[in-house]
Amino acid sequence: MYATERQQAILARAREHGRAEVAQLAADLAVTPETIRRDLTALERQGLLRRVHGGAIPVERLGAEAALATREARLVTEKERIAKRALEEVPEEGSVVLDAGSTTVRLAEALPAERRLTVVTNSLPIAALLAARPGIALHVVGGQARSQTQALVGDWAASALADVCVDVAFMGTNGMSPQRGLTTADRQEAGTKRAMMAAARRCVVLADHTKAGTDHFASFARLDQVDLVVSDTGLDPDLADELAAAGPEVVLA
Numbered sequence: 001m002y003a004t005e006r007q008q009a010i011l012a013r014a015r016e017h018g019r020a021e022v023a024q025l026a027a028d029l030a031v032t033p034e035t036i037r038r039d040l041t042a043l044e045r046q047g048l049l050r051r052v053h054g055g056a057i058p059v060e061r062l063g064a065e066a067a068l069a070t071r072e073a074r075l076v077t078e079k080e081r082i083a084k085r086a087l088e089e090v091p092e093e094g095s096v097v098l099d100a101g102s103t104t105v106r107l108a109e110a111l112p113a114e115r116r117l118t119v120v121t122n123s124l125p126i127a128a129l130l131a132a133r134p135g136i137a138l139h140v141v142g143g144q145a146r147s148q149t150q151a152l153v154g155d156w157a158a159s160a161l162a163d164v165c166v167d168v169a170f171m172g173t174n175g176m177s178p179q180r181g182l183t184t185a186d187r188q189e190a191g192t193k194r195a196m197m198a199a200a201r202r203c204v205v206l207a208d209h210t211k212a213g214t215d216h217f218a219s220f221a222r223l224d225q226v227d228l229v230v231s232d233t234g235l236d237p238d239l240a241d242e243l244a245a246a247g248p249e250v251v252l253a
Contacts, residue, residue: 100151101172
């Protein structure tokens with residue numbers, strides 16, 4: 001078993017049982033405890049597990065939510081591929097919602113300079129990126145700024161979005177599973193995401209493979225409310241099929 005396969009098995013075990021024990025994993029996977037500890041360290045650096053005495057716990061079980069700067073540094077190549085594929089869903093001329101998130105920031109960076117668009121966003125980093133673009137009619141919703149995600153959320157944001165109708169909403173998510181749909185760590189952010197989706201004729205979710213199969217505190221959409229999920233080739237094929245069976249088209253970049 002390659003290291004990547006072994007780490008995926010460890011992560012799956014931790015998510016299924018709520019904890020991964022070094023001694024048990026070493027015995028089950030026929031490797032040394034030192035190898036397992038290295039794997040746990042690698043998974044912790046990716047923000048997927050939190051090391052504890054004797055093993056590790058998946059971050060979603062701890063209610064942990066990584067800061068945007070931390071998430072932007074993870075899986076950079078995969079997120080760039082997802083953003084490049086998502087560009088195919090951006091209208092030549094029209095209107096879009098760009099949700100807050102590390103992958104939607106990549107999409108904002110990738111928008112062609114000549115593209116003329118109306119962009120609605122609750123993301124402070126995306127607003128800063130697009131504010132000086134002459135072809136972009138930028139609308140930033142108000143609300144409470146969350147330090148973790150640099151997103152504007154709450155009643156003000158939902159109120160502004162209630163009168164908006166756009167062609168496509170490009171959404172981020174913390175978790176994505178056939179059972180719980182799309183989930184995030186904060187109820188106010190979940191409410192803002194629901195308002196964004198309601199404002200769009202079409203919904204495209206940008207989510208790297210680490211988001212799949214995980215559930216977080218607050219649910220904001222069922223998968224049958226999503227038109228397209230763009231993920232990366234690290235997504236398990238069986239899980240990709242389960243996601244697609246729940247409603248959306250799933251493409252891997």
